Amino acid sequence: MFRKAKHIREKYLEENMWPSIFCQACGIGTVLSCALRAIDKAKLDIDQTIFVSGIGCSSRLPGYINADGLHTTHGRAITFATGIKLARPELKIIVFTGDGDLAGIGGNHFIHAARRNIDMTVICVNNYNYGMTGSQLSPTTPIGGVATTSPYGNIESPFDLSALAIGAGAPYVAKWATIYPHETMLAIKDGIDKEGFAFIEILTPCPVGYGRRNKLKQGKDYLLWFKKNSIARSRYEKLSDEEKRSCDKIVIGKLNDLEKPEFTREWSRLVDQHFVE
Amino acid sequence: MKTEMRFVAFGGQGIVLAGVMMGEAAIADGKNAVQSQSYGPESRGGAAKSEVIISNEKIDYPMVVQADCLVALSQPGYDKYADEIKPGGTIIVDQDLVDAGQPPEGCAFYSLPFARTADRLGNSIVTNVVVLGSVCSITRVVTRENLAAAVKSNVPSKFAELNLQAFSEGYRIGQEALSGKTAGNK
Amino acid sequence: MKKHRTSPTTDSRYKPARPFNxxxxxxxxxxxxxxxxxxxxxxxxxxxxxxxxxxxxxxxxxxxxxxxxxxxxxxxxxxxxxxxxxxxxxxxxxxxxxxxxxxxxxxxxxxxxxxxxxxxxxxxxxxxxxxxxxxxxxxxxxxxxxxxxxxxxxxxxxxxxxxxxxxxxxxxxxxxxxxxxxxxxxxxxxxxxxxxxxxxxxxxxxxxxxxxxxxxxxxIELTWRREPTKPKEEFQPFLVDSTKIPEMAIFGTGYHTYITGLTHSETGYPATDSQVDHHRLVQRLCDKIRDNRDRIVQVERDYSDGDKDTIGIVSYGVTSRSVNSAVKMLRQDGLKIDHLRLVTNWPFPEKEVAELSERANRIVVPELNLGQVYHGVREAVAGRSEVIPLWKTGGEMHVPHDIVELVKGGVK
The missing domain is CATH 3.40.50.970 (Thiamin diphosphate (ThDP)-binding fold, Pyr/PP domains)
Structure with missing residues (x-):
């Protein structure tokens, strides 16, 4: 296990960037670790893998990886990723994003990329708030959640990002939490292997930002909260219809896995029909 | 030698394309040409205008200041632009679509059966090409060969024959009008 | 279990990145x-x-x-x-x-x-x-x-x-x-x-x-970005030579470049808390264009004989077409007209406009707005000539006659 960690560190991490900018007990490091192990397991050629991100804590991740990285504008990562992928379809694209970046300012790009089904793996660090700017209300903050811009408790319904992705047509969707690193890693690997738009939502602790305002000050508070408030999809499926209706837990696991025509494959078909020699 | 032409009609009557074909023919003749258009937000039914300037020289200001030739397929278009014709200019209208009243003095005026001819050929869609045939024989701004070629290259190939027939008919109608057989102020 | 993945373009003509020749x-x-x-x-x-x-x-x-x-x-x-x-x-x-x-x-x-x-x-x-x-x-x-x-x-x-x-x-x-x-x-x-x-x-x-x-x-001449001349280990994406223009490593070529919109050092990595790095970066972003402005700026001059007491017109884009017609009409009336057409809007052809102001007593600036290039012209002229705007909005071009009238109207 330790040898594995060393292998991952030496192979993939950018040595000049440490220590990281992340707060103590932040879950983003776990996300990075899961992603790199998944990349290793999927045997991606790191020279042919491009990491793209927007703005926010999670979007700083490409900087810690020794590979090509594009740290773009807020919410727009997927649009840049679209350009890279369509210009060089042989490249693999990994997008790191967060709940605010992806579903707030970037919501429109998110649903359209899912609809188009362009081959890329979008890893969303969902920590329920805008961490980098100091814990403001995000599109996923639960009702009642206290953020610096919802000091009396949030009254807006949050987005279920995975449901949004499925609704928009993403063929692969999984939701996990950092307390399940192995499953998270496997889900990312599945997403990488999927030819199409793969979305992996990872519930992630932000104790210094969201946590301390919402009785989740320690990493272990999150651990207990996630355990208490989530249910594996396999267990959820076994519930009766009535039980499902009254179940207010977060369903985690692989939530969607379909075969759909992928954009660059369809475009290559179209080109081969119309190309002028 | 510079000729400024203005086509006015309702949207959907094909006058933008007519202007384009005139311009293409002029280019093929080795001249310069500019074509521009204006129409309402709707692509069918509103007022449409297509302007073409054809010249042996470089064309600077690309809009029509005073038309040498006005072709009107709609009453509002005619009413708006007839008085702006250059002295000695040419006005060509469809006899069923435009009631010219008293045409401006000093201009050559032709009221011809474009829509009727297109209907007779079996498809009102070629009205604009009948018009082009007549404009070609009356004004001689572009050569018949190159205008016919422009017509052919701008219509779907299965309609090429119909359009070339419409062009020839229009050309003949124009020629006859020019020789005084059917034209004239009413 | 795992499906064999091939790039959809391996055998396809879909290859946007193929060399252009x-x-x-x-x-x-x-x-x-x-x-x-x-x-x-x-x-x-x-x-x-x-x-x-x-x-x-x-x-x-x-x-x-x-x-x-x-x-x-x-x-x-x-x-x-x-x-x-x-x-x-x-x-x-x-x-x-x-x-x-x-x-x-x-x-x-x-x-x-x-x-x-x-x-x-x-x-x-x-x-x-x-x-x-x-x-x-x-x-x-x-x-x-x-x-x-x-x-x-x-x-x-x-x-x-x-x-x-x-x-x-x-x-x-x-x-x-x-x-x-x-x-x-x-x-x-x-x-x-x-x-x-x-x-x-x-x-x-x-x-x-x-x-x-x-x-x-x-x-025609076609240019392409300068790709890295150094080996991967030594390459820094924003390290420049005297041209101040960095070489560009293309994604997927193994150079592992990190590109960010944050203020960055030559390595490409963020340097957001360094006043020195930030100033050096944005100064260079401006200098790489400013230093080359003579190579970049294109204008077209249609000047009258003689070198002083002319009337200048500065135009650009479609408005130049109206001006071309107007210039012919004005010259027929014996006026000495200098027409400077700006092909390049930015960087602003300040030097060229300044040179015009050495010849022209008055400079007319027709444009389809309520005053934009007018400001650049006034700055370049720096009071040496009178700058007269001819603004028009609403969708139609200036009619040449309007320009003629304005120019003539100012001739005493």
Whole structure:
């Protein structure tokens, strides 16, 4: 296990960037670790893998990886990723994003990329708030959640990002939490292997930002909260219809896995029909 | 030698394309040409205008200041632009679509059966090409060969024959009008 | 269990990043048909892009720029490139920057409302020194304004539209032929200097049809970004030589470059808390254009005999066409007229306008807005000549007679 960690560190991490900018007990490091192990397991050629991100804590991740990285504008990562992928379809694209970046300012790009089904793996660090700017209300903050811009408790319904992705047509969707690193890693690997738009939502602790305002000050508070408030999809499926209706837990696991025509494959078909020699 | 032409009609009557074909023919003749258009937000039914300037020289200001030739397929278009014709200019209208009243003095005026001819050929869609045939024989701004070629290259190939027939008919109608057989102020 | 994955393009003609050469150019020429065409300005832009080697276009429908998208959606598959309709103009610029970093010349086209949305990522392209071409077919604003009418209201926005300090290049074609020629030039400049280049056409020229003569491969020069000359271990993406223009490693070539819109050091990594790094970076972003302004700036002079007591006219874009007609009329009346046409709007041809002010007592500036280039002219003239604006909005060009009247009206 330790040898594995060393292998991952030496192979993939950018040595000049440490220590990281992340707060103590932040879950983003776990996300990075899961992603790199998944990349290793999927045997991606790191020279042919491009990491793209927007703005926010999670979007700083490409900087810690020794590979090509594009740290773009807020919410727009997927649009840049679209350009890279369509210009060089042989490249693999990994997008790191967060709940605010992806579903707030970037919501429109998110649903359209899912609809188009362009081959890329979008890893969303969902920590329920805008961490980098100091814990403001995000599109996923639960009702009642206290953020610096919802000091009396949030009254807006949050987005279920995975449901949004499925609704928009993403063929692969999984939701996990950092307390399940192995499953998270496997889900990312599945997403990488999927030819199409793969979305992996990872519930992630932000104790210094969201946590301390919402009785989740320690990493272990999150651990207990996630355990208490989530249910594996396999267990959820076994519930009766009535039980499902009254179940207010977060369903985690692989939530969607379909075969759909992928954009660059369809475009290559179209080109081969119309190309002028 | 510079000729400024203005086509006015309702949207959907094909006058933008007519202007384009005139311009293409002029280019093929080795001249310069500019074509521009204006129409309402709707692509069918509103007022449409297509302007073409054809010249042996470089064309600077690309809009029509005073038309040498006005072709009107709609009453509002005619009413708006007839008085702006250059002295000695040419006005060509469809006899069923435009009631010219008293045409401006000093201009050559032709009221011809474009829509009727297109209907007779079996498809009102070629009205604009009948018009082009007549404009070609009356004004001689572009050569018949190159205008016919422009017509052919701008219509779907299965309609090429119909359009070339419409062009020839229009050309003949124009020629006859020019020789005084059917034209004239009413 | 795991499916065997192949790139969809391994055996396909879909290869936007293939090298551009005489064969590729010849393919475009064959697709476009004749040598002499009668086409709209929007079409000429599309053709110019293909002839320059552009193989990626992303856009969003907007009048009066849509024709460029329509034409490229038809032609890009035929040359093995990509044309994609994005969800908005922000996404369009994001996509062309991504494509450019992956080694494909890329372009988008829009009009005022879309150009406003694009400013965010235009700033990103400037900051990350990514070549790309943005066509703004100007229409009357502000806001939705007059969608089908032409205007010249985005001149200032083209330069100052994104926040912070940066330089870029903007060009104004005045004929349909120039729409094609300057699109090729825009790609060359963006590749040479590593910047977004803005082509400022307008609704009049975009929809106007004129004669266009397509160039031969030997007649044009095409440039390409400088790729790394150093081995991977030594390469720093923003380390520059005396040209102040960095070499650009293309994604997927193993250079592992990190590109960010944050203030960064030569390594490409963030250096946001260093005043020194920030100043050095933005100063260089400006200097790489300012130092080369003599190479970049293009004007066309149509000056009268003699070298003083003339009347100057400074024009650009479609308005130059009205001025050309007016100049002929004024000279017939015996007036000494100097016409300076700005092909380059940015960097502003300050030196050229200043030289004109040494000859001209008065300088008339006709433009289809309520005062944009007028300000640049006044700054360059610095009081040496009287600067007289001739502003017009509403969608129609200046009638030459209006310019003649204004010029004559001032002659005592």
């Amino acid at each position: 005489a064969d590729e150019f010849g393919r475009v020429r064959r697709i476009l048909g004749g040598k002499v065409l009668f086409v709209q300005g929007d079409a000429a832009v599309a053709y110019g892009a293909l002839l320059a080697g552009c193989r990626f276009f992303a856009g969003y429908p907007i009048t009066p720029a849509t024709e460029t998208s329509e034409i490229l959606s038809q032609l890009m598959p035929r040359v093995g490139g990509v044309c994609i309709q994005m969800e908005d103009e922000i996404a369009s610029v994001g996509a062309i920057i991504g494509a450019s970093r992956a080694g494909v010349k890329s372009m988008t086209a829009t009009s005022g409302p879309g150009f406003s949305l694009m400013q965010e990522n235009i700033g990103y392209a400037a900051m990350t020194e990514t070549p790309c071409v943005i066509v703004d077919v100007q229409r009357s604003g502000p806001s939705t304004g007059q969608p089908t009418e032409g205007a010249q209201g985005d001149i200032m926005q083209a330069k100052w539209g994104s926040h912070g300090d940066y330089e870029l290049i903007a060009l104004s074609p005045s004929t349909v032929q120039e729409c094609l020629d300057l699109t090729i030039e825009a790609f060359n400049l963006s590749e040479t200097y590593g910047i977004p280049v803005i082509l400022l056409t307008d609704g009049i020229i975009g929809h106007m049809r004129e004669k266009v003569v397509l160039p031969e491969f030997e007649e």
